[in-house]
Amino acid sequence: MNIASSRPAIRTTCAYCGVGCGVLATPDGAGGLTIAGDPEHPANFGRLCVKGAALGETVGTKGRLLAPRIQDREATWDQALDLVAQRFSETIAAHGPDSVGFYVSGQMLTEDYYVANKLMKGFIGSANIDTNSRLCMASSVAGHRRAFGTDTVPGLYEDLELADAVILTGSNLAWCHPVLYQRLAAAKAARPEMRIVVIDPRRTATCDIADLHLPLAPGSDAVLFNWLLSLSPLSPFCAEHVSGLDEAMAAAGQVDVRETGLDFGLLRQFLAIWQQTDKVVTVYSQGINQSDSGSDKVNAILNCHLATGRIGRPGMGPFSVTGQPNAMGGREVGGLANMLACHLELENPTHRAAVRDFWAAPGMAERPGLKAVDMFRAVEDGRIKALWIICTNPAVLMPEADRVARAIAGCDFVVVSDMFATTDTARLAHVLLPATGWGEKDGTVTNSERRISRQRRLLPPAGQARDDWRILADVAVRMGWPDAFGWQGPAEVFGEYAALSGVAGDLGSDFDISAHAGIDAAGYEALQPFLWPQSARRQGGRFFGAGRFHTPDGKARMLAVQPRLPEPAPDALPFRLNTGRIRDQWHTMTRTGLAPRLSRHLAEPFLEIHPEDAVRLGLAPATLAEVENPAGRAILRVLVTDRVRPGHPFAPMHWTGETGPSGRVDALVPGLTDPVSGQPALKSAAVAIRPFAARWFAYAVAAQDFRPDCDYWARATLPGGMQTEMAGAAMPGDWVQWAQALFGQSEAPIVVQDARRGTLRLVFLRQGRLQAALFVAPEPVGLSRSHVAAALAGECAPTLLAGQPGGDQPDEGALVCACFGVGVNTILRGIAGQGLMTVEAIGAALRAGSNCGSCRPELRALISAHACRVAAE
Structure with a gap:
């Protein structure tokens, strides 16, 4: 009998973008999950993208922070929470409430967000709480x-x-x-x-x-x-x-x-x-x-x-459309530094008084706090002396990321709540608090269409991890407010929040979910996705069709917009760098990086640059480019394409000090912000670009984690270990010794070297199993990465050192369809040999493009390119 199939599926919500897809998750009894789309959820009706479909591959305890740490030493929860409460209380007493700050995240659940805002704005008495949603919406x-x-x-x-x-x-x-x-x-x-x-x-x-x-x-x-x-x-x-x-x-x-x-x-x-x-x-x-x-x-x-x-x-x-799973929920609880909960206004005395009275708050904030960029400037210059960062990685994703990292490192007291101790930000903390992650958390999120859905606990917390709302409440109790933060579970937090929304509704707020104010634990567990508002006044639906707006005169306001075009790029920094996301990764990859198939589409940081620019700069495809400005520097793989405009290259935002130190592109983004919203300009950094003078390139795989010491490297998870792309300007003196140190191997490897071509290939074997392999060349290494990577998960093929499969094992090529693991060469063979000249035909024969559909544009491009080649012959 299949044990997993006998377990009931649990309805929950995806952890990624703001679409808010419903998920059916089935625990397998061994710490894993089977994932499917929820056909009854009105956001997705059963559809999932490849990231959502791979959620089951990202749970587990590998690499997790499993206990609190103080100054890198394991501590008890009481020790850690006592210290956090003590240091924040002492800082406030000595320097006032604005000397502390919280920086939180659109990936927190609404209950977590609510507690953080209640603590900071109503009890600490400062609005210095902002969120990484400031960067996106x-x-x-x-x-x-x-x-x-x-x-x-x-x-x-x-x-x-x-x-x-x-x-x-x-x-x-x-x-x-x-x-x-x-x-x-x-x-x-x-x-x-x-x-x-x-x-x-x-x-x-x-x-x-x-x-x-x-x-x-x-x-x-x-x-x-x-x-x-x-x-x-x-x-x-x-x-x-x-x-x-x-x-x-x-x-x-x-x-x-x-x-x-x-x-x-x-x-x-x-x-x-x-x-x-x-x-x-x-x-x-x-x-x-x-x-x-x-x-x-x-x-x-x-x-x-x-x-x-x-x-x-x-x-x-x-x-x-919002970028994070609960960016909307954060907006609804007043998660931004210039807002109050339930769409009330921080600067409105009537609204402040209503929230203060509802909370019985002793020290209500009376003015907006510092927005994200300004908050880290205040950390830098010492105005903020105690900082709590929750569920986000500002040392990578903030503009001027290097400057932000230095500011955090110089702060008097830094607390980080996270699932992992190894993020760029967590490494800078004085106190690390282990938080539950998706699959372990219990609460609600709101998607881009105002639909509130439940995220349900599917698995027990990893180690000693606790929910963010619980951690915040425990600190608040220690700071002297036990009555206001004495909830026993997230249902009570949600019920209080719903009741506050009724107060807001009485004041004219559109956000009112007071129909759920009396919810109990059973009702909360059974809560179905719903559109707000949900109250005696109104039930869901669209807004503004009848012409009633939330302004003093009830009318919408059109603004006289005076467009401001970007300043011309200076001669020394002639390119404008656009940044953004790629298909199969999420934020800084702390979760998606755990799923091997999500790294097979685009496995390293890259610079997408127009052919005219590439020719002028002397950048060949697959070589490396050095991108620089006064804020920072990055080294990125060159991708030459006419999909971008001349002068406007693109680079993805996902790589970190853990996965690709030279690919931290937000280090290049200046702290320039919109004067109204405080949102940074993340898509127009002025940069200079030049070829990176690499003397060697390499590709390596190993069964164990490894981190090279060289100018460029980017790593990704494989089914049986790790892979890393590398390059350097200085040549190691002895490649064998360098490889032994890199992989932690003491035995001698098998070596194949071609001095004339400047190539070297070596493998470490143990009892016929591949432990590690290194392929070095003076130019970007050409080999079948899927073939080499597969050797980690199975028997070592005789053709491993050749870097290509044998004639009876066709090379599948670079991954196109991550849902079903279909490579470009497999698709091209199907197009040319089987006449698969439509996306539907490819899907029927090879399955590519038949699930989430994200690769369908690439499939059409391959079909079109083949048709053009045939027509030209």
Whole structure:
């Protein structure tokens, strides 16, 4: 009997992006999980992307922080919590409440977020609590509040399927929100007359389903939407329910659309779609938000929808999609330094008094706290003397990451709550607190369409790990507030939060889930996904369709947006570096990096650069580029492609000191922020680029973890161990000794060396099993990485040193479909040999592209390239 199959599946929610997919997780009884999409969850209806599907491969205790640590020594929970409470209390007593700060995360559950904000804003008495969500959606918050009077997403996911035109701007939906992309792709397939427009300087995978791609000049988004506004058909809705139209139109009429760099033919097509289609949804994400004028870009989009009345009705409206699983929940509990819980305003005395009275708070914060960039500046100059970082890695992901790391290292007292002790940030802590992770936590999250879902505990906590809300509450009790933080479980926290939302609802807040104020543990356990609001006043649905907004006069506000284009790059730093995510990884890979198949698509940090730039700089494909500016330096693998614009290369954000020290690209990003939202400009760093003069390149695998000491390295998990790409400017004196030290091997390896070509290959075997292998060359190493890596998990093949499989073992090539492990060579053989000339045919024969669909754009590109080659022959 299959024990796992006899266990009931548990309904929970994915740990990754803001889509908020439902997951069916089945514990196997041995610490593992079987994962499937939940067909009943209204966010995904059973679909999962490859990251979500691989969640079961990321649980376990390997590498986990299993007990508290003080100054790198294991401690008891009482010792650690007593010290945290003592140091924070002493710092506040000596220097005031603004001398401490919390930096938290959109990956925390709502209950965790609520407790952190209650402690900081209501009891410590400072608003110095901010979140890594500041880096991804603060400009959307600011835009919503300026236009609607509240931070409210008007529409629902189903609007993507009901619309007749969908505009995607600053959003690579195919890679960053794959399940929403698949919903949209399915709607397009069912109704081919639906128009899809992608506005993005890059030609991303999302363009695969687009009828129109507008590769606008980076930073010119507000120019484009102001131009669109100036030619928009005005709606009676606008005259009745919107203020500021005349000023907004006057500003819109002043733009020069040529600044977008777009061909007038493309502009006319875009305008025709906008003018002739009533049901339009505009989806926007980080490409809009992550700018020093992101708030204005958001309002330029909102202006267009308000002027035409395309808001709050089926199939129409602006739609902000969030990057983190609970970025929305953080916004709802007031997780940003300038907000109160339940969409109340920190600077409104009536709102402050209501929250203070509800909490019976002794020291309510009265003014906004420090936003993320300013918070770490305050750490740097000593204004913040005690810092608590929870569930995030600012030493990697903050702008000026090297400067931030130095600031944390110099802080008087740093607490880090995390699952791992080895993150770049955790290594800087005085006190490390082991936190539960996905699968061990119990609480709620809110997705991008305002749907609250449960994350349920599936596995016991690893070691002594505790939930974040519990850790925060235990410290609060020790600081003298036992009555206010005496919950026994997350259901009680949620119930209190729901009750506070009723108070907010009485004050006119749109966020009101007071229908759940009396929830008990059984009701909480059975809680089904629901859209807020949920109260006696209102149940779910869309917002603003009837023209009622949360402003003093009840009208929406259009803003006169004055576009600010990026400053020209200085001669010494002639490139503008765009940063972002890749398909199969998440943030700094502390979780996704544990799943071997998620590293097979793109396994190392890279620089995507236009062919013209590559030729001018002397950068050959697969070589290394050195990227530098006054803030920092990175070394990245060169990927030459015309998907990016000349002068505007792209690099992913995921690599860290643990996985690729020279790939920490946020070290290059300056601390330039939007003056309204405080969101950093993460997509326009001015940099210089030059070839990195590597004397050698190498690829290595080993059954044990290993870390080289060389200029460039990037590692990834394999089924039987680790792989690492390496390069250096200095040649080791003795490669055998270097390899023995690298792999911790004392025996002599088998060595094959070609002095004429400058190549060396060596392997360490033990009882016929591969322990480690190293392949060295004076240029990027060419071999079948999948073949070499496979030797770690099975018998060592005779062709291992050749680096290629034998003739009876075709090389599958680089991974394309991570869901089913299908490589590019397998797909190309299917196209050429089996005539698989559609994505559907490839899926039927090879399974590639038949699950999450994220690789379908790559499959179409391979089919197209083959067709072009055949036509040219």
